[in-house]
Amino acid sequence: MSAGQLTAASSTSAGSFPAVGEAARAAQSLVKETVLNANDSSEVFARAHAARDALGFPAGSKSAGRHVHDGLQNTDYDEVTEVDAVGQTITVAQFDAAGHLLAALRFDSPSGSAPAVTGDAAALSAQRGLAALGVTVRGQARLDVNPAAGGWDVHWDRAQDGFAVRGDETRVHVWPDGRIQSVARVEHPLTAAPTRSLGQAEAQQAVIRQVDKWFAGKDSGYMVGGLDLEWVGPNAAFDSSKVGTAEAPYRLAWVANIKPSGAASSYVRLITLFVDAGDGTVIGGDIVE
Amino acid sequence: MKRAKTLLVSVLLAVSALGATAQGAFALTGDVWSNSDSFSSRCLGFTDTYPQQLYTLATGQMALLGYKPIVGALGPSFTRSAFLSDVFYDYAVYAHTHGDNYWAASGWPNVDSAILQDPGPSRCSNFSLDAIRSSAIKAATLGTPYNLVIMSTCSLGSSSSTMPDAFQIQKTKTSTQRKFYLGYSTETYDSSALRFERAFWSYLNGASNHVRTVSQAFTYAVSIGGYAVPDSANPFQPNWWGNPTYNGTPG
Numbered sequence: 272m273s274a275g276q277l278t279a280a281s282s283t284s285a286g287s288f289p290a291v292g293e294a295a296r297a298a299q300s301l302v303k304e305t306v307l308n309a310n311d312s313s314e315v316f317a318r319a320h321a322a323r324d325a326l327g328f329p330a331g332s333k334s335a336g337r338h339v340h341d342g343l344q345n346t347d348y349d350e351v352t353e354v355d356a357v358g359q360t361i362t363v364a365q366f367d368a369a370g371h372l373l374a375a376l377r378f379d380s381p382s383g384s385a386p387a388v389t390g391d392a393a394a395l396s397a398q399r400g401l402a403a404l405g406v407t408v409r410g411q412a413r414l415d416v417n418p419a420a421g422g423w424d425v426h427w428d429r430a431q432d433g434f435a436v437r438g439d440e441t442r443v444h445v446w447p448d449g450r451i452q453s454v455a456r457v458e459h460p461l462t463a464a465p466t467r468s469l470g471q472a473e474a475q476q477a478v479i480r481q482v483d484k485w486f487a488g489k490d491s492g493y494m495v496g497g498l499d500l501e502w503v504g505p506n507a508a509f510d511s512s513k514v515g516t517a518e519a520p521y522r523l524a525w526v527a528n529i530k531p532s533g534a535a536s537s538y539v540r541l542i543t544l545f546v547d548a549g550d551g552t553v554i555g556g557d558i559v560e
Numbered sequence: 561m562k563r564a565k566t567l568l569v570s571v572l573l574a575v576s577a578l579g580a581t582a583q584g585a586f587a588l589t590g591d592v593w594s595n596s597d598s599f600s601s602r603c604l605g606f607t608d609t610y611p612q613q614l615y616t617l618a619t620g621q622m623a624l625l626g627y628k629p630i631v632g633a634l635g636p637s638f639t640r641s642a643f644l645s646d647v648f649y650d651y652a653v654y655a656h657t658h659g660d661n662y663w664a665a666s667g668w669p670n671v672d673s674a675i676l677q678d679p680g681p682s683r684c685s686n687f688s689l690d691a692i693r694s695s696a697i698k699a700a701t702l703g704t705p706y707n708l709v710i711m712s713t714c715s716l717g718s719s720s721s722t723m724p725d726a727f728q729i730q731k732t733k734t735s736t737q738r739k740f741y742l743g744y745s746t747e748t749y750d751s752s753a754l755r756f757e758r759a760f761w762s763y764l765n766g767a768s769n770h771v772r773t774v775s776q777a778f779t780y781a782v783s784i785g786g787y788a789v790p791d792s793a794n795p796f797q798p799n800w801w802g803n804p805t806y807n808g809t810p811g
Contacts, residue, residue, distance in 0.1 A: 560610075560750060
């Protein structure tokens, strides 16, 4: 370990049985950080300060920088935090290796006295903040109420070649008073689109074949809901041999929503299946338990 | 804490009666439960890998906060009786399973939130057989306080959830006691729960000496975005109640 390298979590605890102890030991080594010096990494600090000012975040009494290897989130990033006079972190800004903003957020709370902004006003505030950051968004924003912190979550979902990129977005949380609390950009690498794509009817047949196989002999039925082309991340949802493998670039896939009926509907709300648009194989999916 | 006082009386009685040592009497137990049999090949035709992934994550990370021992179970040992007999002794509780805000036995409009135990190796889940009601949990806790409660399920972070009260956690974000409840408000994809919980634990345990607060970890994890949603009626909406300055450690 180099002089500047810190291992994050310091407490140790073997669990009551081996598997837990193994998990604890594994977790211990998963988040590591290397201190970034303001002189040697001046561009990182400059980006962070520019983001802070663009978003109207408070300035701390000092800034601290670090490079983080985050094995839990399977990512590496540079992070600059602003710390107040008593050492509390008040803002965080994270950037990828290319210097692109991943997330910027503030930890303080809005005053409760201001009247709550409308969704339209929140979207406008978000757009202004992104413009000040130099972040371009296209299309109509999607608005959700934020029940935990109040205000609005304003999303611009990413699309490529006319198809949604599942989960990828530019997200801004706007406080009830109209100020921005956080900005995040999520953008996964994509593979090339397949030269020949399965048609919707072929994809539907592939989905039915797979789900019929799964549900054969079960006391449950199902209905296929939407079937749309999206860019998706291949994952280990249905294949334990893929758990822990590196995240692969996103692929174009038919995404089918399967609504169980009968017995399974009392414990599984939705099964989502990703069928590769090129070769028709199941490359992952998702579940709402 | 009330639990410690109650335990102290029990332990002193036990020590005097049996001549045993009191070592372990003040264990800072964290229980991690995950239902896997409902989501197995036997019940669904495929094995859902998320219960194992979320269980492994929670056990390791809860230990890093100082909870010890970490008990509970993945799979068939996650029973209603095990949950209810353990819960009094817990300082932290994590559950990943099917959860919802069901009508109370008294009927509409009263809610009695519940989670489902693991159904075991010979059948699949059935609400009437497997529900662990919040009212039953509350009764089993005997009013004792809890530090960290995470319901990694659908719906139990919503305003109608009665699960926080089962653990004596009021639905306020200004508590001054060492308590924090986390749940999801809507129907939530497992992939989104895993992404959120990885970010949450990573931030919370990502600095030495537990200098970060649980509410900061929550704020960080929500703020990074990138959460897939099942439909527009179910945006990704985790929620919390408790103390905004609490760091998540036991005691």
